[in-house]
Amino acid sequence: MKNKAFLVSFIALFAVALAMTTVAAVDFVDVTDVEVDSISIALDNVGNNIAGSVSQTVPVVVKFTALSDASDVKIRTYIEGFKSEISDETSRFRIVDGNTYVKRFTLELPSSLDLDELTEEELMLLVRFSARGLDSQEVEVPVSVEKNQYSLNLLSIDRNEVVEAGSRLAVDVVIENNGAERLDNVYVRATIPGLGISQKVYVGDLENNRDAFDDDINDARERRIYLTLPRDAPAGNYDLEIEAYNHDTSVTTNTRVVVRGVDTRILPPVTAKTIAPGQETVFDIVLVNPSERLVVYTITPGDSKGLFVEATEPIVTVSGDSSRATGIKVRASNSLEEGTYLISVNVHSETGLSEQISFTVNVEKAGSKTTNVVSGTDGKPNTVVVLTVILVIIFVVLLIILIVLLTKRPEESEELGETNYY
Structure with missing residues (x-):
């Protein structure tokens, strides 16, 4: 009997725990629709993915009905797996059972640099609901990110930030084809509008992807542009404009350069x-x-x-x-x-x-007391006067030596005799 009672108690406890888990897992909202870039999953009968372009900013609209009262509700929309965070969320709010709500978000789709090897990617847009004391629930929306047909990207721009007026400024630029098609006859141009100077160089043809087995087939190239600054360029901060272009597309970015005057x-x-x-x-x-x-x-x-x-x-x-x-x-x-x-x-x-x-x-006139007697009429030292002074000094020195020699007495020599003792 005791064993049966223990078994019944255990089954009852397990049933209560299961019931609590079931209650906790119940959804507190019913998501009726999610719109991405004005495409409705519910109304437009989306069978596969919602298409978007790289780096595109898309609006996201979430419609839902509350299944119970809840407080501190927060909705977060996001795409995982990228270096730069792609997300947007609401502040905390309260919902009432039976009411329908609409929340709006804005997301920027991954850039071509974020996608692996610049290939088109299928992503998952996640919509997560959370509330105080309730388990979170999540909705998944498949999104496909496609590359633009023609597109250029400036991967890097290197230059000296401070240069002198009249010198040459070297600008190193890496240009990439991040579109879906090959780009022919690409150029890159550097311009300082404030000084009225500009220079361009030829980049060449860029494929839409890199061939690992052929170095001649490349989707990116590096070029150096030289800008000669005017000698009279005023010191200050100037905009440096870099543009890569061909007949199909172009891209422009701005940076800064400081011109300083010559410190003479x-x-x-x-x-x-x-x-x-x-x-x-x-x-x-x-x-x-x-x-x-x-x-x-x-x-x-x-x-x-x-x-x-x-x-x-x-x-x-x-x-x-x-x-x-x-x-x-x-x-x-x-x-x-x-x-x-x-x-x-x-x-x-x-x-x-x-x-x-x-x-x-x-x-000063030549007869003035302050006139330098050693100087000639042209302001330079008089050679005759200088030589005369030198000769006088030599004569005085020799005279002193002669007087010393004449007044010096010769020392008496002391004769040393030999004494014999007998």
Whole structure:
């Protein structure tokens, strides 16, 4: 009897557990229709798949009737198996038994890059319902993603983000045929609209898929485009536009490039000199070009009363990563009065550099106390005076040596005798 009672109790417990499981598994909504891109599964009698194109954004409409009251209901539509998440979902809401609801979603179908080897794929669109305290339920909708007949894709664009005005910008582009048909005579073009420069190169013919056994049959190619920036290009940020095209299709993408001016330097080693009326002198200017390209400078001296000022080289070219010295020649008129005179020199380059340098000229007559007696009439050292000073110094040194020798007494020699002891 005890065994029978135990068996009856076990069967009753199992029946209760089964009943609870059955109740928990009961659907709380009845999905009446799912529309993908305006195609209704219920009304349009879809037998196979709903067709869509790669990267297409499609609307999804879900219609359902509540079979019971539920709270914290959420609906999520998604496609699994891709690196980029493809999903859309509602916020939490409440449903009432017997009422019919409509929820709308937007999904972007996988791109050709997401599909394996760019083949057409059959996917499954999943619609999942969840609610607090209830088991989730899910509806599957088959979707077929098809490639466009003619389509190009820019897989990568590589370039230096910062370039100097006047230099060459190299742009490496990888172009791919991700359509269903072969594309002939494909070109790729790079343009900086803000600078008015553009260049294109020939890519060739692109197949719609890659042949693993023949390297000549390829669906992607890499090309390099060179853009020469103007020397006077203003510094700033510019749009770089890349376009791949042929007579059937085209694709365009934009990126950015920063153009900076050439960081040149103008250095005057000496900014002040003294001359007499009628004399001339030369001020040196060092032009430094740390950039990688050649820079052209224009030197324009300003006017100064009583002084004749000119550049020894009005136009100077300095190669990349180097420096060069040039001069400003200044001559005082014979009637120029003593005093201090200011000279201004303007230096310009085609890179946009503009700098003004100031020099000071002190004019003193030859008889002035402050005149350098060692200098000649042309401001250079007087050779005769210098030689005279050197000879005087040598004579004084020799005289001192002679006096020392004459005043020195000879040392008395000490005779050493031999003593014998007997």
